[in-house]
Amino acid sequence: MEVQQDILANIKRRQMWDFVFALCGLMSLLFALITLLTLIVDLSMTGVARINYDFFTNFPSRFADRAGILSAWVGSFCIMLTTAFCAIPLGVAAGVYLEEYSKKNWISQIIELNIINLAGIPSITYGLMALGLFVYKLKLGQSILTAGLTLGLLVLPIIIVTTREAIRAIPNTIREASYAMGASKWQTIRYHILPYSSGGILTGVIISLSRAIGETAPLITIGALTFIAFLPTPPIEGHFPFVNFKWLMDPFTVMPIQMFNWLSRPQPEFHVNAAATGVVLLVMTLIMNGGAIYLRSRFRKKMKW
Amino acid sequence: MRRLRERAIETVLFLAAASSVLVTIGIVGILVTESLPFFKTVSIVEFLTDTQWTPLFENPRYGILPLLCGTFLSTIIALLVAIPLGTVAAAFLSEYVRPSFREILKPILELLAAVPTVVYGYFALLFVTPLLQKLIPSLGGFNVLSAGLVIGVMIVPYVSSLSEDAMRSVPGHLREASFAVGASRMQTAFRVVIPAAFSGITSAYILGISRALGETMVVAIAAGMQPNLTMNPTEPAATITAFIVQVSLGDLPHGSIGYQSIYVAGLSLLVLTLCFNIIGLYLRKKFQEKE
Numbered sequence: 001m002e003v004q005q006d007i008l009a010n011i012k013r014r015q016m017w018d019f020v021f022a023l024c025g026l027m028s029l030l031f032a033l034i035t036l037l038t039l040i041v042d043l044s045m046t047g048v049a050r051i052n053y054d055f056f057t058n059f060p061s062r063f064a065d066r067a068g069i070l071s072a073w074v075g076s077f078c079i080m081l082t083t084a085f086c087a088i089p090l091g092v093a094a095g096v097y098l099e100e101y102s103k104k105n106w107i108s109q110i111i112e113l114n115i116i117n118l119a120g121i122p123s124i125t126y127g128l129m130a131l132g133l134f135v136y137k138l139k140l141g142q143s144i145l146t147a148g149l150t151l152g153l154l155v156l157p158i159i160i161v162t163t164r165e166a167i168r169a170i171p172n173t174i175r176e177a178s179y180a181m182g183a184s185k186w187q188t189i190r191y192h193i194l195p196y197s198s199g200g201i202l203t204g205v206i207i208s209l210s211r212a213i214g215e216t217a218p219l220i221t222i223g224a225l226t227f228i229a230f231l232p233t234p235p236i237e238g239h240f241p242f243v244n245f246k247w248l249m250d251p252f253t254v255m256p257i258q259m260f261n262w263l264s265r266p267q268p269e270f271h272v273n274a275a276a277t278g279v280v281l282l283v284m285t286l287i288m289n290g291g292a293i294y295l296r297s298r299f300r301k302k303m304k305w
Numbered sequence: 306m307r308r309l310r311e312r313a314i315e316t317v318l319f320l321a322a323a324s325s326v327l328v329t330i331g332i333v334g335i336l337v338t339e340s341l342p343f344f345k346t347v348s349i350v351e352f353l354t355d356t357q358w359t360p361l362f363e364n365p366r367y368g369i370l371p372l373l374c375g376t377f378l379s380t381i382i383a384l385l386v387a388i389p390l391g392t393v394a395a396a397f398l399s400e401y402v403r404p405s406f407r408e409i410l411k412p413i414l415e416l417l418a419a420v421p422t423v424v425y426g427y428f429a430l431l432f433v434t435p436l437l438q439k440l441i442p443s444l445g446g447f448n449v450l451s452a453g454l455v456i457g458v459m460i461v462p463y464v465s466s467l468s469e470d471a472m473r474s475v476p477g478h479l480r481e482a483s484f485a486v487g488a489s490r491m492q493t494a495f496r497v498v499i500p501a502a503f504s505g506i507t508s509a510y511i512l513g514i515s516r517a518l519g520e521t522m523v524v525a526i527a528a529g530m531q532p533n534l535t536m537n538p539t540e541p542a543a544t545i546t547a548f549i550v551q552v553s554l555g556d557l558p559h560g561s562i563g564y565q566s567i568y569v570a571g572l573s574l575l576v577l578t579l580c581f582n583i584i585g586l587y588l589r590k591k592f593q594e595k596e
Binding site: 014015017018021022024025026028029031032033035036038039042043046089090091093094096097098101102108110111113114115116117118120121122123124125126127128129131132133136137153156157160184185186207210211213214215216217220221222223256259260263264271274275278281282285286289293297 | 307310311314315317318319321322323324325326328329331332335336338339389390391393394396397398401408410412413414415416417419420421422423424425426427428430431432458461462489490491492494512515518519520521522525526546549550553554557559567568571574575578579581582585586
């Protein structure tokens with residue numbers, strides 16, 4: 001009788017601890033999520049009122065209420081374009097090679113180890129590398145091209161890893177069916193593997209671009225200016241050959257740098273501008289990440305092999 | 306003809322894959338060659354033992370210790386937040402929550418890592434610091450404490466996501482065996498699942514460490530950018546990354562000692578993170594073999 005009571009008490013105690021631990025787990029999740037929510041609310045409360053049409057069409061100014069982010073968002077846009085242009089083809093090609101072609105040998109092993117390692121290198125060292133290599137050795141200057149290349153290399157591992165995951169999810173039967181019809185390896189990849197994995201690849205591209213748009217440190221390192229009151233050269237002109245790439249060599253600023261610049265001033269009026277820029281940045285990254293999460297779950301459901 | 310085309314395509318794809326190795330070689334090569342001249346003016350002994358870091362002053366002193374001190378201090382504070390929160394959250398997600406619910410919670414948690422770091426800097430400087438000042442009235446406007454705390458929250462998803470993967474890949478029959486001998490969920494989590502997933506969890510911690518070491522904008526904004534040999538988190542301090550940002554903001558002639566000093570700082574940071582990455586890689590390998 002007494003033994004039974006002991007066991008019952010023991011069970012009760014353990015159930016209680018179980019409950020306490022579950023509560024702890026819930027609390028730590030909630031703590032993280034509440035911090036995120038607080039950050040969003042705090043930023044919006046200060047910043048949203050400042051966001052209007054003029055904020056997007058004005059250049060930065062020494063008067064806080066007249067300052068805007070025109071040069072910053074145009075700069076961000078140009079750099080994203082350059083980043084996407086250099087990182088997507090390179091990353092997807094590397095992913096395809098590693099998943100479809102590479103044999104298990106020391107070369108592919110080095111490449112693989114290297115990609116894992118690259119993902120762990122602090123972003124600011126990419127900036128130092130770009131300053132030494134692109135700015136001084138290749139003489140590309142502190143330009144949009146340099147910035148785009150830097151961020152492109154920075155997000156390359158993300159694109160490679162997600163491309164590989166997307167390709168790995170395609171069952172071998174698809175490849176065999178394609179070979180059975182007499183297709184070559186490249187034809188199989190071009191007409192079957194790439195289209196079927198495009199959803200996963202797109203997810204990786206969106207995530208990498210959202211990472212690039214918020215990245216600040218490497219761009220400060222290559223010497224991005226914090227005050228720019230002009231736009232890059234327009235890419236379209238009235239005479240032959242109608243398009244030019246001079247804008248690639250123009251100096252730039254981006255939204256995170258503009259925000260950092262306003263934040264490091266003592267006057268609180270500029271902090272309001274910083275908050276407003278933060279809201280714009282946050283909305284963009286949250287939309288991009290939300291889109292990526294949605295895409296991932298949609299493709300996972302749709303593709304039942 | 307067709308075979309030739311196939312070969313050409315394979316070569317192009319191989320070059321793309323190999324380019325990632327070139328990036329590493331580029332990073333290491335540039336960092337080493339640009340920082341070598343620095344050691345012609347400054348001896349390694351001075352660099353490692355001097356207690357002041359003022360390379361841009363009239364009487365420059367080149368001791369990396371204050372920067373290392375600031376870097377480690379902010380990293381330790383960040384880990385004190387991220388490791389308990391991340392591990393408990395991971396155990397909760399993997400052992401207690403229904404899979405359908407987990408699929409919603411995990412991506413939301415990952416949004417924490419997606420927020421731009423400059424926004425976290427704003428949050429640390431203008432929200433967390435004033436809040437802490439109500440608790441510790443002597444706290445200055447710039448301090449390592451709030452920067453570290455915010456970095457900690459930021460790296461929670463890195464720690465929890467990988468830990469959760471590791472815990473979830475522990476085979477179900479181990480859990481069933483544990484339940485069968487009468488263990489509760491918590492006992493199973495702590496005595497069976499966490500020990501079995503230990504190397505995976507450690508490699509998640511190491512990823513967290515290298516993220517915290519390399520984090521730049523939060524410390525540059527909220528920690529004050531003053532090289533300070535102290536272990537007191539309520540004081541301002543500079544990390545390696547914050548120093549690089551500070552110097553880069555000025556006009557920096559190519560080849561000057563200031564220019565070289567950021568490469569030396571960057572190289573030190575790279576060596577630190579590489580050490581941790583290699584440990585992490587080793588642990589992950591060990592963990593994969595067990596499966």
